[in-house]
Amino acid sequence: MKKKIVENYIISLLAKPFVVLSGNSGTGKTRLALRVAEKLEKKSYKVNTWVQIDINKQGRIISKTEEEIRELCIDSNVFIGKVNDKEFEIQIEMNDQIICSNSEFWDYIDEEGYTKITLGAAVRIPVEKRHSLIPVGADWTDTRSLLGYVNPFGPEGKTIYVMTPMIELLLRALHPANKYLPHFIILDEMNLSHVERYFSSFLSAMEAARSTSDSEGITLIDRTNLPIIIETLQMLENVDEKILNSAKLLMENNKNITLPPNIFIIGTVNVDETTYMFSPKVLDRAHIIELETEHPSNYFNQTSGEENIPFEGDTLLNHFKSSIEYRELEYQGINSLANLESKWGSQDSFNMAKREMEILLSGMYSILKTVNFDFGYRIFKETIEYLNFAILFNQSNSDWISYMDNVLLQKVLPKLHGNRRQLSDVLELLIKFLNKETFEDLGSNLTVKESSEEYTTNTDTLLIKNNLDLPRSIAKLERMRSSLNNIGYTSFIS
8 A cells, every 4th residue: 555545544544533445345444444554553662862872883872971871861761772674682780781682683793893783662552452343233223233232131140341342442442551642443334324323422522622611521331330230240251451450440530431432443435326425514523535546556566564554562551642632622622723723833934834724724615615515613623633643644835735724624525415407616616726726715706707816805705716736625515516417416436
């Protein structure tokens, strides 16, 4: 799978912990979600800080003082030596002596002079399964398939709680030791049933994190059920101690089972006669990423290792920790635009970019409002958040226009659907606007204006002209227009 696709998927998750992967069967939707989750589970440590050091053939550090090494060691319980892109667990004795039991490490150390290696200060993390692949059933009509229920007619007449993979993953994620580790729920074939019915509690919980002033968020399972859940877990032969301890800690602290900020939800969808279309409520709360089929030649010409996720696990874990910390503070209110400005660098460049974003979103809003597909505050905020995490991920704002193309495609366009009478004119206007034609906004309608003027205002009209190159969004709109012309109906997810 192409690196750009994987990068966009990861950035979308960082910005919004609910991503829907759409596309034809065989496009790699489930595989992508599983590969990222599995890569992060393989790490037994997470490096917080990397530094370059020189060591001699005996392993003595000769480029740093004892005090500098001591500072590096304060928050670490394991150390990594990286040489020739290979990582080895090492120990540091007396603040200047590298010890490594792996003989391969010493094969890379020069017998004469010194060798440059990268020293990583790390912390242990548990090696455990932190994802759950949940196939959605065609008969799901409520939340019980995900959140379980009390069954008064359990084995030997005992009342039990019917456990589910979702509950177990929620409890694992709520354990204090896992606070900053990402946990992934993958809902396969998400639209086989009405999403708004079986997923309603989660949709509400996602919105509560951004709207309520209560740090606890909305309850998924009330604390009154915890004694039964604990009893049920204790009845299992191979109970996971971390899950059981998490439930006990919640009960001791008089807390409910909620949706924690370290849970990331991915849905995969196909569109055929057996599935249901998403409502605007669902589309508003997710990043919708469309995966396209690969040409057969790409499969036959791929080199070994292309199925791997092309990003370091340490880097990804640190990015997910930043995302989790961001959502921990959302209930306090975060100024997303100010947050983006602080990471941008040049003030002049930021002001220019902000102006172009305003023009683009204003034009899209005005066009879509004519057919009641206009969007609200959530879209503005999540556009900025996507840019924020994209810049954080790549340590650069140089590609911000392509990020805008991604977020326009994933957040603004997905709600578009309708017949030729509803969408024919709108699609034409959208394509012309994104192709940098100037529009005159008279309030009640938008018309193309033969003018080279850009974004200007007077008392009566508003002239709007997009100046950004947005090829992916244009290509999608053109495909939708072609579908509309051919069959009389089109939708973004099709």
